[in-house]
Amino acid sequence: MSDGTGKAKILVVDDDAALSEMLQIVLRQEGFDTVHCPSGDSALDEFRAERPDLVLLDLMLPGRDGVSVCRDIRFESGVPIIMLTAKSDTADVVAGLEAGADDYVPKPFKAKELLARIRTRLRRTGADAGADLLTIGDLTISVSSHVVKRGNTMLSLTPLEFELLLALAKRPTHVFTREALLDEVWGYRNAADTRLVNVHVQRLRAKVEKDPEHPEIVITVRGIGYRAGESAE
């Protein structure tokens, strides 16, 4: 997408040689470009050098562990990060998500599952929303240019956070269940881990709310889920 060939480039950070090779075979078969990095220490350099469109990141790495690699990458880029994790314990997954990972795939996974996750993260929301300019609370969203502004200040959101905000803004009166958001933003059809939604709503709030303790943009509807804040015109 970013380069001339139209092929998305994926950085695979995993220390297991067999799995890395297998992953690259599958990804190439599906038409992706792949780069491999076997350790946490060199992952950031590799990322800077290759500028991939998506990062597949194993949480357990020699050298720097996956969570801190994830935090480093997220610090400089909004690139989609999908964690590969052998541990699906709450603490590990949440640590990864809070470090900025967009999604996670617990090992062992099926190739199709992983590919579906990758495609969802690489998908760019087109102009299907109809109106190009949306408002949510005191924010303005420009859909085609992927820009969110409060007044004249640009807010820097990752593509995932942008999509989450956009999903809410597109149907301002609708109350979204966590499952509905999982479907809409992450592309999950039924199997659901609502921790994804919870963590990313927190991350989004930290960026867009004036006071994250008293959210006005992403409102919690107790027992159901979330809805968009009233537009302040």
Add this chain to the structure above:
Amino acid sequence: MLFSTLSLSMLVMVLAGAVLLQQATAGVVAAKRDSSLNEAVGVFTFMQEQLRNPEFRGLAVLESLNRLADLAVAQQSQYRVVIQAPSSSLVSAGILAESVPAALRERVEESQGMFITPTEVVYTDPAVAPEPGWAVGASLIGPAGERYPVYYLFPMTTELQTLRALRGAVIGAGIVLVIALTLIAYLVTGQVIRPVRRASQAALRLASGRLDERVRVHGTDDLALLAKSMNRMAGQLQQRIRELETLSTLQQRFVSDVSHELRTPMTTIKMAADVIHDSRGKLDPMSARSVELMSTEIDRFDDMLADLLEISRFDAGAAVLSLQETEVAALVTAEIEANRSMAEQLGVQLVFNKLTDDNTAHVDDRRIRRILRNLITNAIEHGERRPVLITLASDDEAVAVAVRDHGVGFEAENASRVFDRFWRADPSRTRIVGGSGLGLSISMEDARLHRGWLTAWGRSGRGAQFRLTLPRTPDDELTSSPLPVIPTDDLGGGDT
């Protein structure tokens, strides 16, 4: 202990006092009898002499008797005299003639000699109570040889006073002794019991899991030995438990590590199998079929691995709830929809019956969905193509879901065993859906984590019902469930 000591010493005291008093009384009374008899003999001899004395010869017999009586009494107030005169009796002042017992009178009147018998001395003053005493009787022989019976009454006034004083002393001493004994018993038992009590308390604390607890050892006696043995036992126990704990932790960690370590190669194998599976059209039929078999078995292996890991997490106590206020009905609907295609494939109809509207509870939706998934797939698998009924109801404190099938069921006594790991109702039955054999164990653990209940009901040939009851929040203690354990459609089923 103290009470029995007290009552026993009291009993001993009472008995000893009674014996002492009885002996003393008997002694005093016997001595009085002897002294009374001696004295009576003296006075009688004197009176007999006086009566024969020529001085009295001139006087009327009655007169002389009277004077004799006065003489006798005037000597001392030790005794009283009753003389039976021919017409009347002469009685010392202050007493009544009835004080002489009739038996004594008869014997004295009938025969010669002196007789003594116990009696009651009755006083003329009715305010003075009668006193026990001795009555001595004999006959005076008058000058003309006529007989005048004379009786000497010896009241035991002073002796009674002495005895009374003695009784007071005995009772007083008894009370003091009992108190002293009680105190001594208390002190002694205290010395013996306190270390024993300390030991028993230490044993209780040990039993409640405080394995660092030890008993203090004093001296070298038996109690010290007991304390030492107890401490040794506690030490051994602690060491053994530590060993077992370490072993158990090691084992759990091993299961967890194995499961984790298997996951990465498992992923590679799965992906490789997928790649080959996708291109199986290019393979010869036997290879293609082999790839299919491999793929399904890898999936099954994968499920088992996931369940094994989940169980190891429960065993390690590492399972954590992520609670959220959730409409349980939505979870049920979602799981029913997710399993509908499998149900249709197996010809099972899924019927959802929601009895109440507000079914929100604080639950970990991932875990609750897993329980529901397990129960529903189980019911579909064992449902024998008959409809599976899923009922949801709630009350103020709990939300309950019951999954009822009308399939093979299981024997009633297996109702708790169905939650055992790798348990199968009928080992010969072939699995259709697969599953690791850990599903219900995991569901049970998930329910427990919510402080909820998961109960099973089943009868052979009449199907089964699994009921999940969840408190509205895990802080609530469950006391009842909105749904019965036994399915309502089986109430009149007749237990055979």
